[in-house]
Amino acid sequence: MIGTSTPEYIFIRASIAGLRAITPLSVLYCGFCVVRPPQSIVGKVLVAWAAIETAFYFLVYLPRKHILQKAADHPEPLDPEHRKVLFQRCFSTIPDAELYLSKWFLGSPMEDIKRENIKDFFRWAFLNTADYNPADEEELETYINGVEELLGRKIEPGRGSAKCLRLTIDEVGMMHRSFFWYCIVGLVDTATAVHFKYRGFNLYRTPLRRFFDVFPLRPLTLFSTHHSPAEHTSYWYRPHTSKTKLPVLFVHGIGIGLFPYVQFFGEINQSEDYKASDGDVGIIAVEIMPICMRITPAAIAKEDMCREINSILEKHGWDKFVLISHSYGTVISTHLLQNPTVAPKIGPILLVDPVTFLLHLPDVAYNFTARKPRTANEHQLYYLASQDMGVSHTLSRHFFWNENILWLEDIEKHDVTVSLSGRDLIVNSDAVGRYLVGAAPESSESGSAWSDDDGAWKEAPWGGVGLDVLWWQEADHAQVFDIVRARKKLVEVVKRYVRSGKGANGTVYGTIKG
Template sequence: MIGISAWDYVYIRTCIFLLHLIAPLSVIYSLVSCLIHPPFHVPHVLEVWLNLEAIFYLVVFLPRKIYLQTVVTHPTADRDDRRRLFLRCHSNIPDPDRYLTKWFRDAPVAEIKRENVKDFFRWAFLNTGEPDPAYDEELEEYVGEMEKLLGRKLEPGRGDAQCLRLTLDKVEMLHRSLIWYLCVFIVDTLASIYLRFYSFDFHRTSLLQFLAVFPTRLLNLFNAYRSPARALTYWYRPHTSKARLPVLFIHGIGVGLYMYIPFLADLNAQDSKDPSDGQVGIIAIEIMPISSRITPEAMLKDEMCEEVHCILKAHGWERFTLVSHSYGSVVATHLLHKPKIASKIGPILFVDPVSFLLHLPDVAYNFICRKPTNASEHLLSYFGAKDMGVAHTLFRRFIWSDNVLWKEDIQHHRVAVVLAGRDIIVDTSTVMAYLTGTDDWSLETEGWENGIWKGDDGLDVLWFQDLDHGEVFSRRGTRKRLVDIVRRFTADE
């Protein structure tokens, strides 16, 4: 994340303002130049660029924006499963008033009435937005439990409050200019050079899949390694160690693997100090729809799991260490819920995970509803949440009940969870309290040795009070602690 100084704020707001101007100025200039002879002359190169930007906005962005509004097909569950999920969520709500207020987009409490709460529960647990008398009894039960938690009765009727229902609401996205995608192309090229330098081999997809990703990735044209999966690309470092486990790494929302290169490089550097047992293999998966590119729709959980399993099988990995960051914890959750993959997962490192306590509103609210005030929040909102692929993934491919992770899901694994005290996405203090099993949701960490809480069940929680979401990868000292954890985990079995 970017800093919080006044200069950072001015810089990021200026960048956003200038990028916002490109589309309207390009369209206006192109229309004027077509209808009348412009009273001024611009250089030919600039004129071509403005025309291309206008065409891109009108022919690519606007039609795609309409297409991406298509409503998702929701999963189904029987009443017992729904009730079990509701009660599990219900027992982990530290502040019920805040819970409702944030899910209802900061609406006044007086406007959140009984029917409004039923609308929310209808989406959250019944996976629908349409009223159906068949579910009235079930909804009444849920509302009654909510009233017990609130300690008051909800006012009957319907208020003006509108709840956040990601898979039913309009997909909120903003245009990206060709200049922006040129920057992404340059960053992707630099990342590829660095990864090749650090002994990673790129595994490409077919030519058809290559043409479906914009900006174009030249690696697909000049690479001999083919991914065994249909659509999933990845970088691979061969595993030659006989005594240690390989590592599967899953990144978060951003521009792909670029920000993680120092971390991956540090993992490699550890092996060079002790080459007697060979090297620990690494598979770093690329999730293109959340990497600032125009791509096909993000894969649903079953398809993603099959693609990952195909890659693991191709490389003969029967057991591995799982490392994920941010959105990568969603994919990690899916893998943990698939028995044929879960049986291969050894120790797990979650960095800034978004999956724990996902029923709470913070992750969805901070991505979608919060009005940004500082540089980091503006960076997250414009360059992250409002990106075309990211927005569609969050609104149409993000089924929260499939993505939520509970302590019971990781109880048979050695696990470390890294949390940042100034995280602008996750309510990390609440997640920390949940993981450490305390009833005090404002748990203090001063007594933790080196900021680490060690549980009796193989769960460790690392707390970095002064870091924001993702910053643990950008600082050498904190990154070294991640590398030490991974190195210890790979040697555990």
């Protein structure tokens, strides 16, 4: 993630403008060449490229944009009792009720948010629907009463002009990416492969019949002799040769794939004490292609992802491992922690810039999908990530917040380190940190407010047992992997975890089969 300086703002705006200009200029040039065909070799090369860009827009992007608008297949809602419990858990951790409503209603003033507007929001949030059903009115009124209690006032009856954010019901927003852009992605993918091969990793590819499922194409998969046991999930694997340490499972976040993490992986086994020990720590770095700025099939369901990851673990004989995930990868981690087959295999956990804590708050959804960008880093996030067709479709049609939310009790049996960035432009990291350390909201006459907190937890030393929070005041989302001091601390955490031998609950992990 870039910074917020004026030069960076000029750079990112110019880069985005240049990338967006490629296709319209190509269409215009093709039209011009119909009237005046080029005679020079350079002109013929340019018109050939312009023709590719034009065809890519009309034959790939436009049809795909239409297809991706298909309605989401929502999971069955929880039963009423579980919905009531979920509602209470959510509303006991809302630091600012007015800000909560305003952001979920896209920044609308409170006078435009009335009773029926809030019911529309709760139908989506708790009932997984946009449809009116008289049978739901009593339950919705209960939720409205809870909101009124937080606000300390009554909500006006009727319907206002405000429109709420309903991520899996709203249109899938996206911007066109040129063929040239996907060529850049392909080059980065190749560079990533070179880095991983240099560090002793091997690519475990999906079946060759799926070669054309991912664009840009990945020629390396044609030469890989290692096959993933999963139908849809490829991964990079560094063999685990240690008999006393735990291996590592890593799940990346939204972006250009695994490239931002190559230095982090390289440093995990990079020290004198490791070289003199009993072997290397194995790493499985899972690839989630639908969030990697590529054209791919839709993201698979959480049950399928857990099953595929478990098949990968079984292939390598891993019955216990350290789980590391970043950003969107913490969603996958949440699913693994909830999965009865995989959960017992999870040892210590490192969550970097997690998006799953306090997911009922509007920050993650609003900041990633609805916020109008102003600063350089916001423009980078909006164009390169939020408006990518694969990323947008994954979040708009396969991201169900009540399946993805992570609560403290879900991780209480593990040693867990949560790394938070003080300037995170996606996550409300301050609220997440306070929730994790126990500075819970308390009732007041004006609604809900966070209890007194002097921020001492941000400077607390890392202990390695139970729950630890690392706070990086000057870091933005994902920047901890670029800041040497922060990255070294994360590597230190991993090294301690792989050597720990037992968890906070006293469970001995034992050795790994292979």
